[in-house]
Amino acid sequence: MALPPHIAGGTGSAPSRTPVYALVGNPNCGKSTLFNALTGLKQKVGNYPGVTVEKKIGTAYSQHGQPITVIDLPGAYSLAARSPDEAVTRDVLLGRRADTPQPDRILCIVDAANLERNLYLVHQILDLGRPVILVVNMMDVAIKAGLEIRIDRLEHELGIPVIACEAVNGRGVIDLKLAMSRADLPLSRHAWDIPAPIAKAVAELQASLTASDGKPPLIARAEALLLLTDQDSVRVAGSTPLSSRTAELLRGWQQRWEGEGTDWASSLVNSRYEAIGRIASAAVTQAGAAGPTLSDKIDRFATHPVWGWLTLGVLMTLLFLSIFTLAEYPMNLIDGAVAALADGVKANMAEGDFRDLITDGAIAGVGGVIIFLPQILILFFFIGLLESTGYMARAAFIMDRLMSRVGLNGKSFIPLLSSYACAIPGIMATRTIEDQKDRLVTILIAPLMSCSARLPVYLLMIAALVPGEQVPLLTKVGIMLLMYALGTFGAFGFAWLFKRTLLKGEPPLMIMELPPYRLPGLKDVMLQMFERGWLFLRRAGTVILGISIVLWFLAAYPKAPDGATAQQQLAQSFAGRAGHLLEPAIKPLGFDWQIGIGLISSFAAREVFVSTMGVVFNAEAEGDDTAPLRQALLAAKWPDGRALFTPLVCFTLMVFYVFAMQCVSTVAIVRRETNSWKWPLFQIGYLTGTAWILSLVVYQGGRALGF
Amino acid sequence: MKLSELAVGASAVVRELPKSGTAFVRLREMGLLAGTRVSLIRLAPLGDPLEIRLRGYHLTLRKSEADHVLVDPVS
Secondary structure, X not given: OOOXXXXXXXXXXXXXOXXXXXXXXOXXXXXXXXXXXXXXXOEEEEEOOOOOOEEEEEEEEOOOOOEEEEEEOOOOOOOOOOOHHHHHHHHHHOOOOOOOOOOOEEEEEEEHHHHHHHHHHXXXXXXXXXXXXXXEEOHHHHHHOOEEEOHHHHHHXXXXXXXXXXXXXXXXXXXXXXXXXXXXXXXXXXXXXXXXXXXXXXXHHHHHHHHHOOOOHHHHHHHHHHHOOOOOHHHHHOOOOOOHHHHHHHHHHHHHHHHHOOOHHHHHHHHXXXXXXXXXXXXXXXXXXXXXXXXXXXXXXXXXXXXXXXXXXXXXXXXXXXXXXXXXHHHHHHHHHHHHHHHHHHHHOOOXXXXXXXXXXXXXXXXXXXXXXXXXXXXXXXXXXXXXXXXXXXXXXXXXXXXXXXXXXXXXXXXXXXXXXXXXXXXXHHHHOOXXXXXXXXXXXXXHOOOHHHHHHHHHHHHHHOOOOOOOHHHHHHHHHHHHHHHHHXXXXXXXXXXXXXXXXXXXXXXXXXXXXXXXXXXXXXXXHHHHHHHHHHHHHHHHHHHHHHHHHHHHOOOXXXXXXXXXXXXXXXXXXXXXXXXXXXXXXXXXXXXXXXXXXXXXXXXXXXXXXXXXXXOOOEOOEOHHHHHHHHHOEOOOOOEOOOHHHHHXXXXXXXXXXXXXXXXXXXXXXXXXXXXXXXXXXXXXXXXXXXHHHHHHHHHHOOO | OEHHHOOOOXXXXXXXXXXXXXXXXXXXXXXXXXXXXXXEEEEOOOOOOEEEEEOOEEEEEOHHHHOOOEEEEEO
């Protein structure tokens, strides 16, 4: 039988087109650092269509200046995929993804200090019959741990080029590029013994996969081995379901083994580790017993029953302090720049609707969102720092027990915590959660964490709520804490509910590596921060631009007669009419149509409520000083003369803001991260519905109690 | 005895893991096999999950899984 060209050419001769390398490795082995070192800033970051897994492709240059395409595949422990990330790695390597070229050659990176477990994935990849280069990274760490790794022995045992490397400082990268530039790469001659009872099944499955499923022979063998590693054949098959003949064959073998009592699932993993053990014992010598490492010493403190909590608390406090204090300066700059830009346009354009559209619609709207960019970037930076130092895993370890009470695992902690500053980075950080359902639950509840855009609304309402010129600090803090607690308990309540009903699944696992602490790669952290920030701008920016223009239009048309004040204009605009339209629905909550306008405008960003109230009641707040606006609010009346902003109404409005899903940027990000409109729409529905019901209960209950 | 019953700081050799179950397939692939030497490093501050050391690296797993991993302690 003629082999397909990419297998026939498998002796490793260099293809004539730009060669495609896949970079594969376990999480925490320095893969991203190596990718950045190889490709510099020549990277394209996107998403694999249909799943929310980051797709990174870059260009490296060979010794002769020829371009080489490098695909940075998501970190994986095994080709028997357990998470969407691992499934993408498996599918690209097996040539199942039409949107990604099947790699010609594979670059496997392993952690020198943790060779055995890292070699497990390499061992699976050698079965694919592609030329492989092995990069042994973090040689310095291994040497410090007293390990002697003989690269020549590894080369000898595996029969492939092996490069010693320290990706952090670029050591070994030139050697690696030399190896990548080679026209011929040898195929591995490593042979391992598939246990006898399994070998026959592998051969039969391979034949069936080739004949009935149309797989190339070597891929078929690799798939057969995966089918006999994971017990869930549907999961292994993924997007390419097994033909009935292959499925039947597999079932037949499984039943037979089950009858005989053969532990087939572990025997393949066992023989791989036996083969790896032989390689490792030939190549690695442990020079004396290593004492406790620095990581061990740090962990004695950082995961200590008392000091562990303290460390976590201090770090998280620092994080929030820096978000709120550091972000202030760039936020003021952005605020000033946006205002200056709007003024500039005003000065240079003829008066008219088009000018207003640009200044009051586009510039003001987009400005209102990019003002959050510094906070978002700082948050991305910290999340990146926590990931690259290894502390993220410790936080998950400490918090797991608490999170498990509502059916989640420790990995949901950091995304949820980040959401107190802004739900967007929080939701984007949920990608570290392997289990799809857990990830979805975390995304669904993230907006309940009171974000910083709600702060101005809370502050205004507290000011209006408490009589007297100066609000006592204790009252302010007390009410504020109450709102944060309400959102947090709401979030955990809904997580508990969703995990029991809508997104019921296996109890989440907490099988997680605790990587050694490392100094963060600042360059990599910064790069990732800008990539994510840019992603947010592109995604949310376009939506926000559209929404801002729509909101401007609603507030600017139809035109009031000449000489009308801004207040009168808004009152008779479409927005004003929408407020009136909304009034029957929100009157039971104690809100009138004017508050309704504020609720609608909050869709651009929640803090817009404050400026809208300023226009509606004709009293602009001066910077942080809400006193004039507060006076105006207190003077506002229903048509029958009752006060509008009674303390009960202010309180109800805050409760509404705790729960309601009003942020279009978040909707846009949820749409992207869940890859469907179903979940963001569900989220809007359940959150806003809860907000309405709870506000009703609070307002009507409060009235009944005589407030 | 069960892996979850091991004293903090003690070492053991794995005797047996359940044949099926998503968690145990993954634990095997992470190198936790019959015959593998493990030591229990610590429990999380709230008593669960556990941190173990095997093949030169650290791994966490919940008590609910560790309850099903049988080990023979070594001194």
